[in-house]
Amino acid sequence: MRLLAPVSLAWLGLVVPLVLLYVLRRRREERSVGSTLLWEAALRDLRAERPWRRLIPYLSLLLQILVLLAAAFALARPAGLGAAPSGAQVAVVIDRSASMATRTRLERAQEVARGLLGALPPGGRGMLVGAGRDALVEGALSSDQVALVRAVNALRVEGGRADLDAAVALAAERLAGAPSGSRVLLLTDGAEAGSVTVEGLAVPVEVRRVGAPADNTGLVALDVRADPSPGHPDRASLFVRLRRAAETPREVFVLASVGDALVASRRVELPARGERSLTLEADLPPDASGRAPFVSVRLTAAGGATAEPFDAQPLDDLRVAPSPGLRRLPVFLVGRRMPSVERVLRSDADVELFETTLARLAEREDDSPLDGLVIYAGELPAEAPPGDSIVVAPEQPSAFELQVGAEARGPRIVSWNEDDPRMRFVSMADVHLGMARPLRAPGARTLVETDVGPVVVAYERPSGETTFIGFDPARSDWPTQPSFVVFFRDLLERARMRRARGGVPAGGLGVPLSVPAPEGQEVTVTTPAGESLSARSRGGVALVSIGSEPGVYRVEAGGRSLAALRNLDALGEVDLQSRISLTGDGEASAHRIERAEDHRESWPWLALLGLVFVVLEAGWATRRGAA
Numbered sequence: 001m002r003l004l005a006p007v008s009l010a011w012l013g014l015v016v017p018l019v020l021l022y023v024l025r026r027r028r029e030e031r032s033v034g035s036t037l038l039w040e041a042a043l044r045d046l047r048a049e050r051p052w053r054r055l056i057p058y059l060s061l062l063l064q065i066l067v068l069l070a071a072a073f074a075l076a077r078p079a080g081l082g083a084a085p086s087g088a089q090v091a092v093v094i095d096r097s098a099s100m101a102t103r104t105r106l107e108r109a110q111e112v113a114r115g116l117l118g119a120l121p122p123g124g125r126g127m128l129v130g131a132g133r134d135a136l137v138e139g140a141l142s143s144d145q146v147a148l149v150r151a152v153n154a155l156r157v158e159g160g161r162a163d164l165d166a167a168v169a170l171a172a173e174r175l176a177g178a179p180s181g182s183r184v185l186l187l188t189d190g191a192e193a194g195s196v197t198v199e200g201l202a203v204p205v206e207v208r209r210v211g212a213p214a215d216n217t218g219l220v221a222l223d224v225r226a227d228p229s230p231g232h233p234d235r236a237s238l239f240v241r242l243r244r245a246a247e248t249p250r251e252v253f254v255l256a257s258v259g260d261a262l263v264a265s266r267r268v269e270l271p272a273r274g275e276r277s278l279t280l281e282a283d284l285p286p287d288a289s290g291r292a293p294f295v296s297v298r299l300t301a302a303g304g305a306t307a308e309p310f311d312a313q314p315l316d317d318l319r320v321a322p323s324p325g326l327r328r329l330p331v332f333l334v335g336r337r338m339p340s341v342e343r344v345l346r347s348d349a350d351v352e353l354f355e356t357t358l359a360r361l362a363e364r365e366d367d368s369p370l371d372g373l374v375i376y377a378g379e380l381p382a383e384a385p386p387g388d389s390i391v392v393a394p395e396q397p398s399a400f401e402l403q404v405g406a407e408a409r410g411p412r413i414v415s416w417n418e419d420d421p422r423m424r425f426v427s428m429a430d431v432h433l434g435m436a437r438p439l440r441a442p443g444a445r446t447l448v449e450t451d452v453g454p455v456v457v458a459y460e461r462p463s464g465e466t467t468f469i470g471f472d473p474a475r476s477d478w479p480t481q482p483s484f485v486v487f488f489r490d491l492l493e494r495a496r497m498r499r500a501r502g503g504v505p506a507g508g509l510g511v512p513l514s515v516p517a518p519e520g521q522e523v524t525v526t527t528p529a530g531e532s533l534s535a536r537s538r539g540g541v542a543l544v545s546i547g548s549e550p551g552v553y554r555v556e557a558g559g560r561s562l563a564a565l566r567n568l569d570a571l572g573e574v575d576l577q578s579r580i581s582l583t584g585d586g587e588a589s590a591h592r593i594e595r596a597e598d599h600r601e602s603w604p605w606l607a608l609l610g611l612v613f614v615v616l617e618a619g620w621a622t623r624r625g626a627a
Helices: 006-023 037-046 059-075 105-117 145-153 164-174 339-346 358-362 482-500 603-621
Strands: 078-080 089-095 125-131 135-142 183-188 195-197 205-209 216-226 235-245 250-258 261-270 275-283 294-301 318-322 329-335 351-356 373-377 388-392 402-404 413-416 445-450 453-461 464-469 513-516 522-526 532-536 541-544 551-557 560-566 581-583
Touching: 006 059, 059 603, 089 105, 089 164, 105 125, 105 145, 105 183, 125 145, 125 164, 135 145, 135 164, 164 183, 164 195, 195 205, 216 294, 216 318, 235 250, 235 261, 235 294, 250 275, 261 275, 294 551, 318 551, 318 560, 329 339, 329 358, 329 482, 339 351, 339 482, 373 482, 388 482, 464 482, 513 522, 513 551, 513 560, 522 541
Parallel strands: 089 125, 089 183, 183 205, 195 581, 329 351, 329 373, 373 388, 388 464
Antiparallel strands: 125 135, 216 235, 235 275, 250 261, 250 294, 294 318, 413 445, 445 453, 453 464, 513 541, 522 532, 522 551, 532 541, 551 560
């Protein structure tokens, strides 16, 4: 038994003035009377030297004290955890999807979890599982209630959907063989269009809903494309899509800005349960450093007010995107000339082509190779540069992380990886190679396989990726086929997307930033809200834990200024209504999903008892013959 509002016990202080009213003597009023014969008893009391009199146990006083006790304890909300047997184990699963950021849903779930894990039965143990993109044990099975409550307090929302079914299955598996009375409690807002298995597991599963259904309006898509015109060389078109998840229409303002400068706005009437698409025109000139800026689009209430929050769900009211100017991709050609590759590069209007050498490239101080794509033909540095690169026909026995085999004449292509994004719409069925060298390395992804081994592979690292081509395109018929152009265009687009995103690998809301940096170097991150975070690099990458705030994260690493863009990409999170369903349930799902309660409160019974005492006291005071 515990008190949810112990401060309300202060009302018991009213017992003191109540008792004083019964022990204080009355102050008499002086009046002139004809005779004092009938007033002798009153005169003796008036002449008493002490203002107090002996406390007489009146029944009315006892009833009034009982009324105060019942009322004070009812306001203090005494609660019990139910009949959990000794040694029982409890696993609490908390939904960490983006919809849990709505109003106080996560806070309510944490309150319930603290009440349950902070008051385990004798010999009992508890654990905490966070349900995000992956199911993670945030608090191991333990009887340390302080550590479990600390883990609950540290839990944060992770943008995107949550795999609730996997989290419940993980918790039930950890409680396999637990004593009778053990259970798994899932705390969720139910805003997931999925199902959760509640039967057939090792322990019983209970589902409790936190938060009431709420209306919401969200930005679900933003794309920025260059649209220059005479007199407006920096003109761009912003394509915006909005969704209204409510039964009533609403008028909103869509504001587009670069930094603190407003560049476009529009008032939009959104229908109930509907979508609207619109296009905004804006000029997006480069910033002071010559780089194209990032564009942010925000929803505000009608009238243009920018006060936050705009509505119940703050994570889908802002989206950021790179400016079209960031599509300009510097490409550095190092080594011998490759006419077939150069033709593909020059056909892309957004490519800035530079021919250079290793020595000149190493001397560059203004533009880091991380800002563009480097293509090596013959010459190679000792280590791979940060960012994206392509190695064509390496001549050394090793190329960065790969081992290069001996030349093989006329190898035959036997397969290619059509599922890899670098091979979109690329077919190698009619390609014939005159000479090739197999490429091998642990962790490399094979793109094209021949009868002598892989000849096109991709190696990804925290600072970028390198695509290796183990043959000279001039010694094959590949440049004569459309797949050759498509393949290099795919590589250009991947490098362009990485550069547009600021040099930090993309990720969802709440996913730590993976910042490439030398070993042991400290990386500093400034969040969209201005908070400063830091982490030290290990193994060539610094993992910086961030919150679920959308926007642009500014990164300082090794003297380089990078950026990371984070948006809420789970479109289903815009709808905040309860849509979860239960499987393995004999009854209707809605009957099994109840309001989250971590206790059984007793205040209604105490309030009723207090009312009974009030009725008794009123009956005693008004009884026949009462003085």
